[in-house]
Amino acid sequence: MNDEKYKYSILYVEDDEAVRSNYVAYLSRFFEEVYEAADAESAYEIYKEKKPDILVVDIILPGRSGIDFLRDIREYDHSTRAIMLTALSDVETLVSASELKLTKYLIKPISRDELKEAFEMAVDEIVNYTTYSNRLIHIKESCYWDQDKEKLIYHDKEIFLTRKERELLSLLFSNIHRVFKSEEIIFELWYDFDNSKISSLKTLVKTLRKKLPEGTIKNVFGIGYTIEL
Incomplete structure (x- = not known):
C-alpha cells in the first residue's frame, strides 16, 4: 500500500x-x-x-x-x-x-x-x-428516504405520501443541499405557474413537514426550499 x-x-x-x-x-x-x-x-x-x-x-x-x-x-x-x-x-x-x-x-x-x-x-x-442501502438516504433518527421506490420509511414502516408529496420529496432529494426555487418546484409539480400555486406549495410543504423529522425541509427566505440532514 x-x-x-x-x-x-x-x-x-x-x-x-x-x-x-x-x-x-x-x-x-x-x-x-x-x-x-x-x-x-x-x-x-x-x-x-x-x-x-x-x-x-x-x-x-x-x-x-x-x-x-x-x-x-x-x-x-x-x-x-x-x-x-x-x-x-x-x-x-x-x-x-x-x-x-x-x-x-x-x-x-x-x-x-x-x-x-x-x-x-x-x-x-x-x-x-453496490448494495440496496446505497439507495437509502438517512434523514434523522430512524427515518429514511428510498430514492428508487420513492418511499418515506420511519421505524421500518412506510409513511403514506400523496402524489404531490412524493413528487416534492423526489425533487428535493435529487440534489441534497441545493436550494430549489419556488418557481422551479411549481413548474415541476404543476407544469405551470400562477400566484395560487405559491399558496398550494406552502400548504404542501406544511403538511409534508408533519411527516418528516423536524428541520428536514428548510425554507430559504425569498428563494425556495432545500433538504437539510
Missing part, C-alpha cells in the same frame, strides 16, 4: 481503552477519518452523526453487545462494511447472526496484519459492490 490514506472513514468499537487507543493510532495511518467508541450506545450515536464507511466492532461490550449494535444498523443499512472482533467462545453465536453481513470476523487477540487484511477486504467491497 502507498502512503496515501483511504478516503473512507472507520469506527473502532472496543471497551478496553489501551487496546482501543493502540488500534485507533494504527488505523489513523491508513484512514483519513477514524472514530472510536467504548460501548454500543456511544458507537450508535457516532454512526448516526458521522456515517462511517467501515465498522470494527468487539462482540463483547458493556451494556448492549456488538451483535445488537450491528443488528440495529442492519435494519436499514446493508452497505456499511462490518468487521467483528470475537473470542473463540463467541464464534457460534456470531455465525448464527447471518443477517449482520460481515466482511470478516477476527478471533482475538488479533494482529495488526490480520486487521489490515480485513479492512482492505472491506475497502475492496466498498469499491466493487
Whole structure:
C-alpha cells in the first residue's frame, strides 16, 4: 500500500481503552477519518452523526453487545462494511447472526496484519459492490428516504405520501443541499405557474413537514426550499 490514506472513514468499537487507543493510532495511518467508541450506545450515536464507511466492532461490550449494535444498523443499512472482533467462545453465536453481513470476523487477540487484511477486504467491497442501502438516504433518527421506490420509511414502516408529496420529496432529494426555487418546484409539480400555486406549495410543504423529522425541509427566505440532514 502507498502512503496515501483511504478516503473512507472507520469506527473502532472496543471497551478496553489501551487496546482501543493502540488500534485507533494504527488505523489513523491508513484512514483519513477514524472514530472510536467504548460501548454500543456511544458507537450508535457516532454512526448516526458521522456515517462511517467501515465498522470494527468487539462482540463483547458493556451494556448492549456488538451483535445488537450491528443488528440495529442492519435494519436499514446493508452497505456499511462490518468487521467483528470475537473470542473463540463467541464464534457460534456470531455465525448464527447471518443477517449482520460481515466482511470478516477476527478471533482475538488479533494482529495488526490480520486487521489490515480485513479492512482492505472491506475497502475492496466498498469499491466493487453496490448494495440496496446505497439507495437509502438517512434523514434523522430512524427515518429514511428510498430514492428508487420513492418511499418515506420511519421505524421500518412506510409513511403514506400523496402524489404531490412524493413528487416534492423526489425533487428535493435529487440534489441534497441545493436550494430549489419556488418557481422551479411549481413548474415541476404543476407544469405551470400562477400566484395560487405559491399558496398550494406552502400548504404542501406544511403538511409534508408533519411527516418528516423536524428541520428536514428548510425554507430559504425569498428563494425556495432545500433538504437539510
